[in-house]
Amino acid sequence: MKIYLFNPKSGIYMGEDFADEDPKKRGSFLIPSDATPIAPPTYGPGETPVFNIREQRWEIRRIEDLRR
Numbered sequence: 001m002k003i004y005l006f007n008p009k010s011g012i013y014m015g016e017d018f019a020d021e022d023p024k025k026r027g028s029f030l031i032p033s034d035a036t037p038i039a040p041p042t043y044g045p046g047e048t049p050v051f052n053i054r055e056q057r058w059e060i061r062r063i064e065d066l067r068r
Contacts, residue, residue, distance in 0.1 A: 003035040006051040012066070013040050013049040013058075 001021075005014040019029040019037075031037060040049035040058045048066070049058045 001029045001031075001037060002039075003029075003031055003037055004040055004051075005032075005035050006049075008034040010066070011050040011052060013051070 022028040
């Protein structure tokens with residue numbers, strides 16, 4: 001199963017990976033706490049997806065706003 005990684009402190013998108021299947025429960029996957037199966041939305045130049053852990057959704061932020 002494809003998962004999407006984010007920085008656990010900032011929520012900034014870090015890339016994608018694949019989750020391992022749970023050896024104790026066939027058909028279930030082990031998803032780390034700093035990853036989600038929810039794909040980030042499309043974003044443009046000067047933007048980046050940021051995962052909102054509380055709301056379990058991606059938000060698009062301007063990179064220059066994150067540097068402040």
